[in-house]
Amino acid sequence: xxxxxxxxxxxxxxxxxxxxxxxxxxxxxxxxxxxxxxxxxxxxxxxxxxxxxxxxxxxxxxxxxxxxxxxxxxxxxxxxxxxxxxxxxxxxxxxxxxxxxxxxxxxxxx
Amino acid sequence: xxxxxxxxxxxxxxxxxxxxxxxxxxxxxxxxxxxxxxxxxxxxxxxxxxxxxxxxxxxxxxxxxxxxxxxxxxxxxxxxxxxxxxxxxxxxxxxxxxxxxxxxxxxxxx
Numbered sequence: 001x002x003x004x005x006x007x008x009x010x011x012x013x014x015x016x017x018x019x020x021x022x023x024x025x026x027x028x029x030x031x032x033x034x035x036x037x038x039x040x041x042x043x044x045x046x047x048x049x050x051x052x053x054x055x056x057x058x059x060x061x062x063x064x065x066x067x068x069x070x071x072x073x074x075x076x077x078x079x080x081x082x083x084x085x086x087x088x089x090x091x092x093x094x095x096x097x098x099x100x101x102x103x104x105x106x107x108x109x110x
Numbered sequence: 111x112x113x114x115x116x117x118x119x120x121x122x123x124x125x126x127x128x129x130x131x132x133x134x135x136x137x138x139x140x141x142x143x144x145x146x147x148x149x150x151x152x153x154x155x156x157x158x159x160x161x162x163x164x165x166x167x168x169x170x171x172x173x174x175x176x177x178x179x180x181x182x183x184x185x186x187x188x189x190x191x192x193x194x195x196x197x198x199x200x201x202x203x204x205x206x207x208x209x210x211x212x213x214x215x216x217x218x219x220x
Binding site (some may be wrong): 002012017018057065068071075078079080082085086089094096099100103107 | 125126128145175178179181188189192195196199203206209210213216217220
């Protein structure tokens with residue numbers, strides 16, 4: 001569950017601008033502010049089931065966007081390559097060749 | 111017009127997966143394969159006006175996606191920073207500090 005929460009937080013971060021204001025509100029209360037379904041239902045004066053259905057649909061939409069645009073996946077790959085560059089720069093005599101190879105990998109990601 | 115074509119090619123490249131199959135077909139014939147509106151209309155047995163309207167709507171959608179997700183803008187910023195890294199690596203004694211600063215800029219883009 002923790003892993004799913006982390007993933008949803010990332011997906012929300014990348015794709016929230018594609019959601020409706022209501023989807024944004026429910027998702028950010030549930031995933032960022034850790035409200036329960038019941039608390040959100042009370043806040044918006046709707047049924048707990050309505051909140052649950054909306055959040056489930058939104059989660060599925062976020063996964064669909066990720067399937068199409070891969071922003072989270074590319075972010076992870078890019079982060080890994082940037083960490084690698086920083087490790088190389090920590091060495092006393094960083095290899096230019098190794099650095100150029102990482103830069104080429106970064107370029108390929110776009 | 112050439113500038114607009116280049117921009118549309120890029121936006122199409124970033125967001126085509128969010129379009130319908132028909133939108134993808136018309137856009138790729140018009141922008142990538144340089145078909146005229148009349149040629150596309152003939153190919154799909156629809157009016158020239160229908161093709162024109164579809165393409166105009168799709169262009170507006172692509173601009174809306176870019177406004178929300180900024181993938182093209184971030185790509186341009188990232189490309190500039192990666193060119194800068196390569197220039198630094200071309201120097202005889204690249205400054206580690208300068209390189210780390212560019213890496214930090216790249217991280218901020220995500």
